[in-house]
Amino acid sequence: MSNDDITLTAGDAEVSVLPGNGGRIGGLRIGGTELLRQGERFGCFPMVPWCGRIREGRFLDGAAVRQMPLNSPPHAIHGTVRDGAWRTARVSRDEAVITYELVDPWPHPGRVTQIVALAEDSLTLTMSVETYDDSFPAQIGWHPWFHRSLGGDDVRLDFAPAWQEERGADHLPTGNRIDVEPGPWDDCFGMPGGVDVTLTWPGQLELKVTSREEWVVVYDEQAEAVCVEPQTGPPNGLNTHPRLVTPLEPLEATTTWSWRRL
Incomplete structure (x- = not known):
């Protein structure tokens, strides 16, 4: 199938999925109100096969040291899949399944699948990374830009x-864990019971970002937007907390955003 834009609807919620622009969520509108910052680099993009920064773009892959392009010098940031075109595998009124084949500069062939499922009061994003061949370290995360x-x-x-x-x-x-410091943040936090962050726009909307994963990056240093990023490991995690994708065991993660009107 093509990589044309997709619109999903459920009740008064509407989501745009942009396979051709890195598999990102282009917008989430609830009752006509757009929650995500607009623009080709914004919305909510998938972070795969790593999240955040890799130190100097280098990570250990078995016995080999791999070098990724330094797209945020002196580091490599946010994976490679947000820069590519995904394909639509199937779509219905309220669900889309899109896929991406891992290519250079990532050294291993593999497939990323993202399921976008919309309900009247929630959006669930599920992503998996599978390998056709060799095992390799990977991470999964999402980078939403909420207004x-x-x-x-x-x-x-x-x-x-x-x-x-x-x-x-x-x-x-x-590598040190410290007590939570006051923001503004561009920081990673540990939530061993699972990610659970509530965003409240007073008098308007409450939105919960949850995930079974235990890592979340919060970035609120920009005037326009706040980012709450559930992920399967911390920044530089390919080196410090690698999760292996094997032919028998893909890496999978899910996040749910649920909302209610205030």
Whole structure:
């Protein structure tokens, strides 16, 4: 099938899926109100086969040291799939399945599948990475850009992480876990019971971002948007917390955004 844009609907919720632009969610509208920052680099993009930054773009892959392009010098950031065109495998009124074949510069062939499932009060994103051949380390995550304001007061973030990853001068976790510091953040947090972050736009909407994964990056240093990014490991995790994709065991993760009107 093609990589044309897809629109899903359920009740008064509408989601646009953009296979041709990195498999990203282009928009989420609830009752006509757009929650995601608009623009070709925004919306909500998948982070695969790694999340956040890899130190100097290098990671250990078995005995080999791999070098990724430094797209955020001196590091490599957010994986490769957001830069490619995905294909639509199937689509219905409220669900789309899209796929992406891993290609250079990633050194291993494999397939990424993303399922986008919309309900009247929730959006569930499920992603898997499978290999055709060799085992390799990988990560899965999502990078949504939520509007800071929906026309009223700024969004309020509420979450209770067990720790914050100490961030070094190079923007990467040092390996030390510290007590949560006040924002603004471009930081990774540990939530061993699963990611659970509530965004509240006062008087308008409450949205919960949940996932069984235990890592979340919160980025709120920009005036326009706030990012809440569930992921299967911390930044630089291909080196520090590698999750292996094997022919018998793909890597899979899910996040759900659920909302209610206030």
